[in-house]
Amino acid sequence: MAQIGYSKKVMDHFMNPRNVGVIDDADGYGKVGNPVCGDLMEIFIKVKDERINDIKFRTFGCGSAIAVSSMVTEMAKGKLLDEAMEITRKDVADELDGLPPQKMHCSNLGADALHAAIQDYWVKTGKIKLDEVKKEDDGEGDACPT
Amino acid sequence: MSFMQGIYLDNQSAMLPDPRVLDFAKRHLIEVPGNPSALHSVGLAAKSAVEEAREKVAELINAEDARNIIFTGSATEANNLAIRGTAMRNASKGMSLLASRIEHISVLNSMKDLQKNGFQLQLIPVDSRGIVDLQALERMISKQTIVTSVMYANGEIGTIEPIKEISHIVHEKGMLLHVDATAAAGRIPIDVQNDGIDLLTLSSNDICGPQGAGALYAGPDVKIQPVTVGGGQERGLRPGTENLFAIAGMGEAARLARLEMNDDSIRLKAIRDSLIREILKIDETHLTGHATNRLPHHASFRFDRIEGESILLTLDAMFDIQVSTGSACSSRTLEPSHVLLALGLKHEQAHGSMVMTLGKSNHPDQIPVVFDAVKKTVARLRALSPL
Amino acid sequence: MSDIVPDAELDCIGLYCPLPLSMAKENIANIDIGQVLKIQADDPDAEKDIPGWAKRAGHQILMFERSGQVATFWIKRIR
Numbered sequence: 315m316a317q318i319g320y321s322k323k324v325m326d327h328f329m330n331p332r333n334v335g336v337i338d339d340a341d342g343y344g345k346v347g348n349p350v351c352g353d354l355m356e357i358f359i360k361v362k363d364e365r366i367n368d369i370k371f372r373t374f375g376c377g378s379a380i381a382v383s384s385m386v387t388e389m390a391k392g393k394l395l396d397e398a399m400e401i402t403r404k405d406v407a408d409e410l411d412g413l414p415p416q417k418m419h420c421s422n423l424g425a426d427a428l429h430a431a432i433q434d435y436w437v438k439t440g441k442i443k444l445d446e447v448k449k450e451d452d453g454e455g456d457a458c459p460t
Numbered sequence: 461m462s463f464m465q466g467i468y469l470d471n472q473s474a475m476l477p478d479p480r481v482l483d484f485a486k487r488h489l490i491e492v493p494g495n496p497s498a499l500h501s502v503g504l505a506a507k508s509a510v511e512e513a514r515e516k517v518a519e520l521i522n523a524e525d526a527r528n529i530i531f532t533g534s535a536t537e538a539n540n541l542a543i544r545g546t547a548m549r550n551a552s553k554g555m556s557l558l559a560s561r562i563e564h565i566s567v568l569n570s571m572k573d574l575q576k577n578g579f580q581l582q583l584i585p586v587d588s589r590g591i592v593d594l595q596a597l598e599r600m601i602s603k604q605t606i607v608t609s610v611m612y613a614n615g616e617i618g619t620i621e622p623i624k625e626i627s628h629i630v631h632e633k634g635m636l637l638h639v640d641a642t643a644a645a646g647r648i649p650i651d652v653q654n655d656g657i658d659l660l661t662l663s664s665n666d667i668c669g670p671q672g673a674g675a676l677y678a679g680p681d682v683k684i685q686p687v688t689v690g691g692g693q694e695r696g697l698r699p700g701t702e703n704l705f706a707i708a709g710m711g712e713a714a715r716l717a718r719l720e721m722n723d724d725s726i727r728l729k730a731i732r733d734s735l736i737r738e739i740l741k742i743d744e745t746h747l748t749g750h751a752t753n754r755l756p757h758h759a760s761f762r763f764d765r766i767e768g769e770s771i772l773l774t775l776d777a778m779f780d781i782q783v784s785t786g787s788a789c790s791s792r793t794l795e796p797s798h799v800l801l802a803l804g805l806k807h808e809q810a811h812g813s814m815v816m817t818l819g820k821s822n823h824p825d826q827i828p829v830v831f832d833a834v835k836k837t838v839a840r841l842r843a844l845s846p847l
Numbered sequence: 848m849s850d851i852v853p854d855a856e857l858d859c860i861g862l863y864c865p866l867p868l869s870m871a872k873e874n875i876a877n878i879d880i881g882q883v884l885k886i887q888a889d890d891p892d893a894e895k896d897i898p899g900w901a902k903r904a905g906h907q908i909l910m911f912e913r914s915g916q917v918a919t920f921w922i923k924r925i926r
Contacts, residue, residue, distance in 0.1 A: 325777060329777055334843070349807075349811070350807040350808050372844060372846040373846065374765065374766065374844075374845045375767050376770055376773075377770055377773045379767075
């Protein structure tokens, strides 16, 4: 069932999203997007031996946003933090067999939220300083990146 | 995906044309395919089909004379003709245009386009239920305001406008009133004479006619000029070979709507009201538009903390129920609907909207099924939401 | 007249909201980061909408020119 040209994979991740939920004692937490724009993603990670041991997400947003969140958490689970930082927006969209052009920014949010969670962990563990964090997106501002 | 298997609640965007309408109109593709401008018997038969359709459309809106109906290719085209055709023809009398904030984009952009010709456009605010602010209208209108455009009812929020009151103000302080009746025609009675309407837009597919036709009613004292120029069809106001199939179909649809509208509206209102009552039981759920002055087949809501496109997709993919949404994500620009924002809603509130429009395929047995599906959909998406 | 040579051009003259904005978004996605998109529009709202969007999306407006009713933007894709 294709809507707005959504691929089967996108619909699958939308209908059966993986890794939904919160982690109360998360090691890293990332939040990007803005309800004003219609997209907000949260990602929680548990880290063990520099690997993402567990990962959960919550998303307010359209079909693409939910599918992207599900896919990015699936891609990141079990990876080393450095590897997970390498996951790009395009990788997520490709894994989903592509997104309609006006929805590409949703894939941005997925990758950004993951990176934000990882960087949060690094700040908490002293590996990087707060001002070294690469800000790809401002979750609190009124920017509607697209 | 069969159209008839699921529960179809998006009659506003498209409906199956009434089979009786198709049967009637089909004859004009097969038996009477003439060009209405030709002078021989085949042409004359086609011409008579167009004139018969014109009479039927005129009767639907109680137009004083069928000749005041001009067929176009769509409601958008009728809106363009109403706005541009009237403004340009009467520019010597005034250069001001008014429209409500919730008009269809074909009205708003027509007026915007006229700014290039020196016209000024102002937008009349609406209240939180979508009703035009009459005091603001009185302040904004002047004797230079050639056209004021307010829709009969809004298709996104169902609100029916106080057209009679608006007409009084426009005729007392301004000039002409244009009313886009795309969403209202065939659902509620329209009487252009009694309601004081100078120009009225109609859409064929919105009254269960075929796509490809619309109509503009222009009252006896209204002077307009064509937007599309060419030969003499439609008194020169909308030249081009007539879409006989669609026009004949539109006429028959208008006739059936006039006869069946009252019974239909009683039946659909009952379903609508049950749906509204049930769905409002869900937490953090709000009705959009006016609670009582609303189209009989129209139920529109917004849900806090979840997003419209994902509501639409879940209902479709999981429950085979089709609805519409005014949500940003489902439009090309990702900007939320200008109608919802005009109600004073914040962007984040405007994202969680769902619009249900009932039609011939809907019946009361569907209500509990729909309510259950909406409840589960909202619960599923709220569980996913960080808000 | 500008010396900037755009990598892609988008002509929105005669088109009204929401088309200029939605086409700008689509077209910028089709060029590479660092490349330049030239947009022409005569919708009065576009003069406000396009810089607003570019700023929020993080793109750089290299240059802006107005000639009569036509506004021209040269926008560099940053992200």
